[in-house]
Each structure stands twice: as C-alpha cells, then as structure tokens.
Amino acid sequence: MQQLYNFAVGPLAWVAWAVFLGGSAWRLASMWALARKKDMNAVAYMDVRFAARSMAHWATPFATLGWRANPAVTVATFAFHTALGLLLLFAPGHAVLWDYAFGVNVWSLPEGIADALTVLVILLCGFFAWRRLQLPVVRFVTRPMDWLVLALVAVPCITAFLAKQQIGDNLLLSTLHVLSGEATLMALPFTRLSHAIFSPFARAYMGSEFGGVRHCPDW
C-alpha cells in the first residue's frame, strides 16, 4: 500500500497533471478551431468589455435574476466553488505537495478551517445529490454523467476528511484520496467538469451578444 501511495503522489501525480493540462489545452484549442470554422457568426460579436460585465454580474451572488430566484442554489454554488478552490490550492496537505513537487512554499489554510471547508463541500455535495433525487425539474434531466461528476468531487473530499480525522485505515484512505483526486483532475477536460474551462466562454459570448447586439442585460 505504501508503494502504491508513493506511486500515486509521485509519477502518477505527474501523469495526472499532464493529462489535465494537456487535455485542457487540447480541448480548448480544438474547440476554438471548431468555433473559427463553424461559429464565426457568433465569434464575430465577442467583446471583452461586455463579456467582463456579464461575468462580473454572474460572479456576484444575487446580482442576477437567476441567482435571486434560486437563493439556496446560489448560496450553495458560491460556497461550494469557493471552498473547493481554497482546498485545492491551500489545503495543508496540498501545500506539502506543492513544496514536494515544485519546491514552492505555498501559504496554507489553518487546519481547522481546512477541515470545516472539507465538511462544507461534502455537505454541499449532499445538497446537490438531494436536488437531483428530490426536485422533479432536476431529476428529469439528471443522467449518469451528472452523478459521475458529483462523485468525482465528493470522493476525494470524503476520503480526505476520513484520513484527516483518523477514521479507518489512514494509509488506505490517503491513497484513495490521492487516486480519486487524480482521477478528478484527469477527468476534468473530458467530462461535464469541463464547465470549469468552457463555461467562461459561454458566459463571455452571451454577455457579448446581449451587450453588443441586443443592448440588453443578460442577468
């Protein structure tokens, strides 16, 4: 198990990062090429100012009609993505890996805060799962891919929490945490998690079209 752990935090981590970065770059480049080939009647209207205006509104809680109409989802979405981002970059365990891999000294979250954020993300995964199971408008459109991406976020957090709290076999859980985290990283460009790299462009286009052509807010 120790060997597997060492492999996971060593060579496999490089593979995961390579797949994530290379895959993301390839997907973005190929999508851009496709857009240039097929969607110039949309690309032509891209406008940085209107794109930024739209992004700023949608990046602000309750600043849009959609956010205001769905307060629970708004709070959950912003809390979820903020917590996840902070943990990815600044969890104490991750800071060790930044140092180990790149020799960079990254500031890390205090242990208690990191633990609380981990629990928060797990609970919010539960909230999103509850919506998929209980709300007809969400249940009707939920497909296996939606469960997969939810699991890809939940499993690394759950295993991290259990390992940190010394519940169960620590080495096993730590290994599972690293492996599942790497699976998430590698899956990002090729699953619905790709909204992380593509949704800014969808938002930018909608902002551009509504700003430059329709002269109307898109929020």
Added chain:
Amino acid sequence: MSATEFSGIAERRIEDANLVRGVAALTRERIERVVKAVTRGEAGARLAVYHETCMRCGMCADACHYCISHDGDPTYSPVGKMEQTMWKLLRTGGKVDPDDIYGMAQIAYTECNLCRRCVHYCPVGIDTGYVMSLVRRICHRLGVVPLYIQDTAHSHSGTMNQMWVKDDEWVDSLVWQEDEARSEIPALRIPFDKEGADFLYSVIAPEPKFRTQLIYQAAVIFDQAGVDWTMPSSPGWDNSDMCMFTGDYEMMGRLKRCHFEMAQKLKVRRIVMGECGHAFRSVYDVGNRWLGWKNHPVPIVHSVEFFWELLTEGRIRLAKKFEEPVTIHDPCNIIRGRGLMDKLREVTHALCSNVVEMSPTREHNLCCCAGGGVINCGPPFKGVRLAGNKAKADQLAATGVHTVVAPCHNCHGGLEDIIHHYKLGMDTKFLGDLIYDCMEKPGAA
C-alpha cells in the same frame, strides 16, 4: 428514471397533418444522416459547449412561462425541453425513431417561443433559443414541420411574402388605404418607390391581409410628422419571416436579401419597420448572420425607436393623452433582442396618463406565448398556447388595468387569445393606435 416518471411530450401529442405525413416518410437512417449534417455540418463549438456545460441544475425552470403555467412540470422547463430534443439527439448520435422526431418537432415548434427569458436564469450562459432553433432546423430538413407554419413558409417561397398576397393586391391595399386616409387628410400620399427617401417603411404581410388599418395609421402619422418616406410596390416590402422559425434558413436568406436590396435600390438612408417583433429579429439579428453580414447593409430601426424620435424631436405633437390606465407588455424580440425597454416606456408615458407596470417587467417580462412561430402553427396548437401562458394571464390580471400596450403583432395575437380565454376583459393597443388617436393632425380636413 425520467422516461417512466415523466412521459413528457409522449402524453400530450397533438395531431397535425404535416407532422404525421412528414414522420411517415422518415427512416432511422435518414434521421441519423440529417442530425449529423446539422449538428456536425452546420453547428459547431457553440452547440458543443452548450451541451457539455449545461449542468442540469434546473434553474431555468423558473424562467419559462410554459413551466410556470404547468405548475413546474419538468418536461416544460427549458432544460427539460432540450433534454427531450437536442440533448437526446446528441447523446444517441441521431439514432432515434421517426416517432421521436414527431415529439421533438412538437416541442421545438409549439412549446418554446425562443423568447430567451431563460438567459436571465442560466449561470453558464446557455442559449435555449439557439438550441431549439437547431432542433427546428433538423425538423425542417427532415420535412417534419407543422402544417400551418409550413404553409406560411411556402408563401414566402412562392410570393416573397408570408400571406400569399399577390403583387397587385399589395399595391391595391396601399392605394385603398391612401384613399381612405385622404378622406381624413386630403393631401396625404403613400409614396411608392420614392428614390432617395429618408426611410423605407416595411411591414409584415399580415398588415395588408388582416390589419390594413395599421397602414392607414402609419401613413397619417408619417404624413403629419412631415417625414420623407416611401413604401416599395414590388416584393421586398414584407419584412416578416416564418422561414426563420421553420428552420428554412436558405429561404430566410433570400427574404432578407430581397428586403435589404429593395432598400438599396430605392437608395433610402434607413429602413423603419412596423410594430412587429419577429420580423425585427429576422432582419436585425438572424437573417444578416446567415448571409454573413455582421452588421446591416442598411440601418434598421424599429417603430418603437422611430416613434420615440418623432416625439422627442417634436415632429409629432399630442392633442390629448390616453386617459385610461395602461400596462406595458415587453415583446421579447425588441426588448431582449434590441433593448428598447426604456424608449418603449418613454413613448408610452408620453401618450398615456396612467401607466401601471407589470411584474416582472422590462427585460424580465414574461412572453406572450405566440412568438417564435408558435401562433403560426395554427389552430391545432392553440390550446398549447392558452394552457402554456396562464402565467401571463395571471400577470396581466394583477395589474388591474384594461388596456395593454404591446408593440408587436404576434404579442397582440397571443395576448388577445389569453385575454379572451381567461376572461380578463382587456384590450390591446399598438403604439401606432395611441399616437394616431392622440396626435395633432394639422392637415386634417
């Protein structure tokens, strides 16, 4: 889970002669070929990104008047409708049965007005109107289009106007209205084919066909405002476009080219369009893109904006105001499509003493449920519009007024239907109706 729990379109199928005939001629192979031709040949990154990044969060459900009117039925939500149509086609690679295409056509043509209200609800920025238009494009290429709207598309092909109006009937209608108007304003003329006029005034074919008095009113307004205008006597006069809504983009391109070329031939400075929303969408936003024009070869102005100019420049003076309380309906194609919500209000407030806003209002206003070609799908689907827009009826009733100002033909049709069905006791008005009624007419006999 979804197939058994929510039957969706399967349990509300409506018989339409052309959908039945079109589906009967389909094979699975042809469907797959056409789906791939559209999703891979015509569409590109925009569709792919929308499909991949739609998080199925369901936030758009609150946006759609169909979904609200059906008590949150998920099969009417924007994402629910995309799931039953385009998302299914992409997921299966177009390997679906002819019977599935029937349901997809019914959803795309009659259960989505392409109003884009859901844009205000989607964090990702997915354009349901674009996706449903592509579903219609597939249905058009498969020959599965509701009978009544297909007939209007045929009319466009045969006559270059939507209502089978013959060339001599068009000229005759204008002369008739000129004659009528001269009994009120003796010196009034409707100037045909006047080269170098300030603007060409174009209308939709239902005006000469059904609402000819609007041409009379426009002629009086323009004449008394002293503007330099013209109307064409030959094809190119109709700015409407049902081909845009059936998915017949080739024909849409011909129509737009004809319209713009008429304006260029007459060497006018700009085109002023009558109070129609869908035509404005076609000329201002959709047809030009199909033709590869980022902008317009001749500037386009909607009536709301033009009336605003006439009033703010003092070219029209008002003899009185409309005293009854009115409310304002915001047509999607000129509000979410052109941002005319402020000018619409300025004009309405100038004309009316008491304006009561709806809630929600402006760019967040609910759709009339007629646009997007839905009303043009005809009597078989009238019930879809009535049941699908109870939300609008509730919104209208809550204003407590008896007059709705709506500067769009389709909105008038849709609102009048729900007003009658839900017994709201309201009237609809065009801005032209109010201006004609309230303006000073110094040239009057």
